[in-house]
Amino acid sequence: MYLADRSAPAGAKPAPDDRGPARAPAVASTVLALGTVSMITDISSEMVTAVLPLYLIAGLGLSPLGFGALDGVYNGVSALVQLTGGHLADRVRNHKLIAGIGYGLSALCKPLLLFAHSLGPISVILTLERTGKGLRTAPRDALISLSTPPELQGRAFGVHRAMDTTGALLGPLAAFLILSVAVDGYDAVFGVSACVAVLGVVVLMLFVPSGGADPQPRPSRQPRPPGPRPSGDATATATATDTPIVAAGADRPAPVRLRDALGLLRLPRLRNLAICAVLLGLTTVSDAFVYLLLQRRTGIGDQWFPLLPLGTAAVFLLLAVPAGALADRIGRRTVFLTGHALLLAGYALLLWAPAWPALPYLVLALHGMFYAATDGVLPAAVAATVPGELRATGLALVGTGQALARFGCSLAFGGAWTLWGTGPALAAAAAGLLCCAAVAGFVLRPAAAPDAAHPEPTRTRSA
């Protein structure tokens, strides 16, 4: 995103939980605490994920093909859950509470797996587990953004995503270590996973403040389109030049209503971000397809196939922090769009590159860079456009739009694959991505220098 002001905004205060120095630290302690919680929780869930196929097929003698249908149903539910979590967190003004319920629900599901011996109950438990994940996503990201000054948002999200991915890589290690010590010790894996998940909830309760307090000044507590002001200023909420600091008497803010949540979409910058997230999501081929295509294209041995996601995750892990910091420096929009350009380069390699030995590494590196440049940068950009009291709702709106769009892309891509074969389907996705990225680049273009003489070009009509 375009950062109009390089200097620290007048209103930016250090996070409420570090009362020591006047200068904000590089990363707020809340972000580190949340990163730790995410890392521990991801170790726990990836432990289960790593052994689940083996447990279902070798342990229980089941045919897990039926899970595909379940996934389709769940994607719709998941989207609603994320919106609900975001809205509830803003409504009760306690992000920690809703995030905690989400983490707790997921933790509860792990020991339950020991008692389910057929696909039906196992599907229900996995669905509940992911409901917990959906519920906590928006309040967690809101807590990260609310504890970080606006000019450091990108890096804060980068740090969180790097810690989260570290957990995802450590989970399988832990699971297979247990299985090598205890033959067929699936019960031990699920049990240990439950213990780890509980530890995550404990860390959340002890070291994460409740949130809901906004360290940044708010332009207005009503998410009405503000009066004439330079549009496209991503950090409108953070520039103290033309926005009043919270009005006196705002210590008892108005209750958050559903209407306000919908009203958020009237904020032009947020609406533009949501549109771009959906457009780009519609042309982002799901990871699973990328790995399948990569194997078909390069003929890498079957034994390497399960390791492909780890390659993406490793690159994501290494680059999440630098990409976030870069986004803070040169603009989140630039980095976000560059990330999609890297993904496009990955598609191009899959389509046209000769079968170099280095091709799998290149594609995985580009895929990981795409995640590093987008996964944390998008919420950082969204956070800059939403007032604090509706932060979780705003993040959930964009996150949900993106998730649903990606699901739509999976369906369309599967259909195109069936009709035309892999090459044309990927070419179509690449062409779509190119168009959508161009549109996004235009929609998110930085405004001209703030100048009161120029009325804003995209005037939203006041209601």
Next chain:
Amino acid sequence: MTLSKSRRLLVLAVAVLLLGGLAAALVLRAASRDDTPSADGPSIAAGAVTLTRPGTLTFLNGVQGPHRGALASVPADAPDSGRTASELNCQRFYAAAGTGVCLRSTPGALAQDNKALIVDAELRTLRSFPLAGTPSRARVSPSGRFAAWTVFVSGESYGAAFFSTRTAIADTRTGKLEANLEEFAISMDGREYRAQDVNFWGVTFSKDDDTFYATLSTAGETHLVKGSISGRSVTTLARNVECPSLSPDETRIAYKKRVRAGASLWREHVMDLGTLQEHTLAEKRSVDDQAAWLDDRTLAYALPTDGAADSTDLWTVPADGSGAPQLLAPGASSPARLG
């Protein structure tokens, strides 16, 4: 946050100790199961298993204890007698004419290490093929020349599970591998068929070392297909047929038929390949296995042990629909009748 920082660290330390202790106890308890032989159940002794001894029944021993997962053998006419357990550990096994296929999954550092081993009559590894996923089905052709296996591949992308199958056919003599049956030409109802969601599983071979039968799944339906290895093609024959198993006289297939769309419930059936007429068997429980013919009249298959999460028992049932299921061997899977 009402607790002081030192208090919070103290609570954290206590939580780490308690949870860590519980986790360690769980792992140790699971690890100790390996070396304690189960008190009741069949006697199992280490010994040599040979795949050329006629009148032998081989299976994978699933009884808790030191030989869990090992390929074991018993006399086919006295399945209750003591089991001879070999050194070979598999997730899935099948043998014919002195050739065995063993699908093995061992925990690696970051992912499972899955392999298909082709073994000779003395269980020495002749060839080894890496697998892309979790072992599920295995078969050897009656002559011992071809082996086939099915694995489940899970493409995990951040909590979104999706599964697909991959089925391969290997020539055990030349080592030539058809890594993925999805590359074969498909003829459905007389027309060429292509789809991205095609999955194959459960190959069963004919004596002629070319014809095979398998399950093809696409667009939410399963089909019985008849295929040719040399022609690299398959043709659909019937619907709602999974894990076919060709009878020794090659007139019938046993298979599992889904009872209700969307439900993981199957009934074992037998179909006459000449007329495509099918009949149910006396087994009322849901069978999720590729049944094995012990002879032209009897089928063997695995069912989950009552009240145990990760153990199966072997049962038999007459192939003509008469009689009743009988327990063949408790704590066992992957049956194969030799010679």
